[in-house]
Amino acid sequence: MLQNILLERKIYASEEHKMMQAMIQEFIANEVLDQVDEWEKNGMVSREIWKRAGELGLLCIDMPEAYGGGGLDFTFNALLIEEFAKKGISGPGFSLHSDIVAPYLLNYGTEAQKQKYLPLMAKGDIITAIGMTEPNCGSDLKALRTTAVDKGDHYLVNGQKTFITNGFMCDMAIVAVKTNPNTEEEGVTLLIMESSIEGFTKGIPFKKIGMKSQDTCELFFDNVKVPKENRLGDEKMGFKIMMKELARERLTVGIFAVATAEGAIESTVEYTTQRTAFNTPIAGFQNTQFKLAECSTQMQIHQTFLDRCIELLVDHKLTSESASMIKYSATDMCGNVVDQCLQLFGGYGYMWDYPIARMYADNRVARIYAGTNEIMKILIARGLFKDILK
Numbered sequence: 001m002l003q004n005i006l007l008e009r010k011i012y013a014s015e016e017h018k019m020m021q022a023m024i025q026e027f028i029a030n031e032v033l034d035q036v037d038e039w040e041k042n043g044m045v046s047r048e049i050w051k052r053a054g055e056l057g058l059l060c061i062d063m064p065e066a067y068g069g070g071g072l073d074f075t076f077n078a079l080l081i082e083e084f085a086k087k088g089i090s091g092p093g094f095s096l097h098s099d100i101v102a103p104y105l106l107n108y109g110t111e112a113q114k115q116k117y118l119p120l121m122a123k124g125d126i127i128t129a130i131g132m133t134e135p136n137c138g139s140d141l142k143a144l145r146t147t148a149v150d151k152g153d154h155y156l157v158n159g160q161k162t163f164i165t166n167g168f169m170c171d172m173a174i175v176a177v178k179t180n181p182n183t184e185e186e187g188v189t190l191l192i193m194e195s196s197i198e199g200f201t202k203g204i205p206f207k208k209i210g211m212k213s214q215d216t217c218e219l220f221f222d223n224v225k226v227p228k229e230n231r232l233g234d235e236k237m238g239f240k241i242m243m244k245e246l247a248r249e250r251l252t253v254g255i256f257a258v259a260t261a262e263g264a265i266e267s268t269v270e271y272t273t274q275r276t277a278f279n280t281p282i283a284g285f286q287n288t289q290f291k292l293a294e295c296s297t298q299m300q301i302h303q304t305f306l307d308r309c310i311e312l313l314v315d316h317k318l319t320s321e322s323a324s325m326i327k328y329s330a331t332d333m334c335g336n337v338v339d340q341c342l343q344l345f346g347g348y349g350y351m352w353d354y355p356i357a358r359m360y361a362d363n364r365v366a367r368i369y370a371g372t373n374e375i376m377k378i379l380i381a382r383g384l385f386k387d388i389l390k
């Protein structure tokens with residue numbers, strides 16, 4: 001019903017998009033939804049679902065075909081994120097793998113690194129993660145303490161990462177470390193670390209408020225020998241690379257948030273049409289209509305800006321400020337919309353079996369990860385006062 005009033009989305013207008021959307025919807029309906037309870041019990045999804053997504057061409061969709069990717073553009077990745085979000089499915093960390101790790105490799109990896117990892121990632125043969133946050137630093141990334149000491153042909157890595165998405169299942173992680181610690185040459189550098197390497201261990205997945213089938217965990221490095229050829233980009237370039245790539249990560253969070261709001265409104269319209277009180281459908285009360293009118297308006301406004309940001313990303317023109325705006329504003333909007341929608345479900349909204357309850361729990365973190373919404377405002381303000389604040 002929401003579709004009746006939404007503006008047409010030009011970014012998904014092609015036949016190819018429509019076919020891909022139908023395929024993703026079928027995949028979710030037939031192969032994903034009935035597994036969610038089991039995944040939640042296990043605290044992680046299955047390896048089979050990664051393989052299946054790979055078989056269907058749903059991983060690394062916008063990576064070049066030469067590296068096993070789909071050779072399409074980012075709008076197709078966005079479509080995948082949205083279809084999962086609309087159904088309230090947060091377990092499979094496909095987006096982190098395809099939309100964050102893969103572009104790091106494509107944009108900064110050597111030919112050998114791309115050849116080695118991207119085809120395996122596209123097939124779902126390996127699962128990947130990115131490790132920036134540490135127990136003592138998240139927002140203030142420059143303060144990270146994991147060290148990588150140059151030992152000639154390898155780096156000796158010691159330290160710890162926390163809150164790592166796909167952490168428990170990952171076969172490879174891009175990890176931010178400090179090279180040449182305590183010297184003039186100290187700087188943040190990125191390393192490709194395979195989890196099978198000696199000294200690399202993982203914590204058990206955290207028990208979280210939401211995203212219960214996402215295997216978020218700690219990673220520990222105890223005298224891990226990382227070959228020099230596994231450095232991603234130059235020494236001391238890590239911070240610059242992360243700042244550049246974070247715009248894309250923030251956009252993916254915005255995409256998930258707007259689509260979650262859409263899914264929440266859609267399911268609330270349906271529920272309130274069927275449920276009655278005082279011999280009237282809940283949808284018949286003006287309060288319900290006004291709340292859903294407000295939610296739809298907010299969602300539509302954000303979706304319009306979101307589509308512009310997606311187009312800009314495809315054209316390599318998305319700025320840090322626009323990415324920060326969509327991330328913070330869309331996740332705030334989503335939090336509010338999901339809360340309003342849950343209220344209209346009454347007591348059932350509080351029951352885990354209802355997707356609206358999962359959406360409520362899952363989306364709280366969107367205001368925190370990929371840079372908190374406070375940090376987003378700092379970045380936007382930095383752009384505003386660029387010439388004044390140094």
Ligand SMILES: Cc1cc2nc3c(=O)[nH]c(=O)nc-3n(C[C@H](O)[C@H](O)[C@H](O)COP(=O)(O)OP(=O)(O)OC[C@H]3O[C@@H](n4cnc5c(N)ncnc54)[C@H](O)[C@@H]3O)c2cc1C
Nearest residue numbers: 130131132133137138139163164165368369370371372374
């Ligand atoms: C489920 C989940 C998945 C995650 N996945 C990953 C992942 O895959 N890889 C990864 O590296 N990290 C990941 N993270 C970490 C996430 O990015 C960090 O939690 C986030 O950046 C915030 O860092 P922090 O937790 O250290 O909070 P802190 O930096 O300690 O911040 C605490 C509070 O202080 C505020 N604050 C901090 N500095 C300022 C300031 N200058 N001005 C105003 N307010 C400020 C923050 O906004 C926040 O409200 C994940 C986190 C979660 C919860």
